[in-house]
Amino acid sequence: MNPTHEQDAARLREHGIRPTALRIMILSALSGHGRPVTAQEVEIQLDTVDRSTITRALALFLQKGLVHVVEDGSGVPKYEPCPSPHSHVAEDAHAHFHCNVCGRTLCIEQLRMPLPELPDGFSADSISCIIAGTCPDCAAK
Secondary structure, three states, X not given: OOHHHHHHHHHHHHOOOOOOHHHHHHHHHXXXXXXXXXXXXXXXXXXXXXXXXXXXXXXXXXXXXXXXXXXOOOXXXXXXXXXXXXXXXXXXXXXXXXXXXXOOEEEXXXXXXXXXXXXXXXXXXXXXXXXXXXXXXXXOO
16 A cells, blocks of 8 residues: 555545545545545546446545535535544635636635634534635636
8 A cells, every 4th residue: 555545544544444445446536636636536537437436435424523624605515624633614614716717626725714703502513614706726717
């Protein structure tokens, strides 16, 4: 097993997920993009893995807190690995940029989102900020 796959297997175990070969491949595919990706993008990259396996793995990753979903207004959920096994909303909340030209959604890690002070009885599971416009690559064309 190569070092990246060993790291991905360890991340799966940290989240209480049994590290099968397919789950390691799916996590590696997610991590390799460096940006939130759709299930279809993972499916294209892993053309030998069927859609239902990818969908089940992503649902498990989401349930166990290994990934979070980015809703960028495109109507298609995008998945992004969480930075650590013990990340909390406040630690992981950053802005995302959705390019209206190419359709990519990119992380803007340096733009941290403050956790709003919620009324008593409310607790946040996630916070989202989507900025839509034109990315530098599309603007240069």
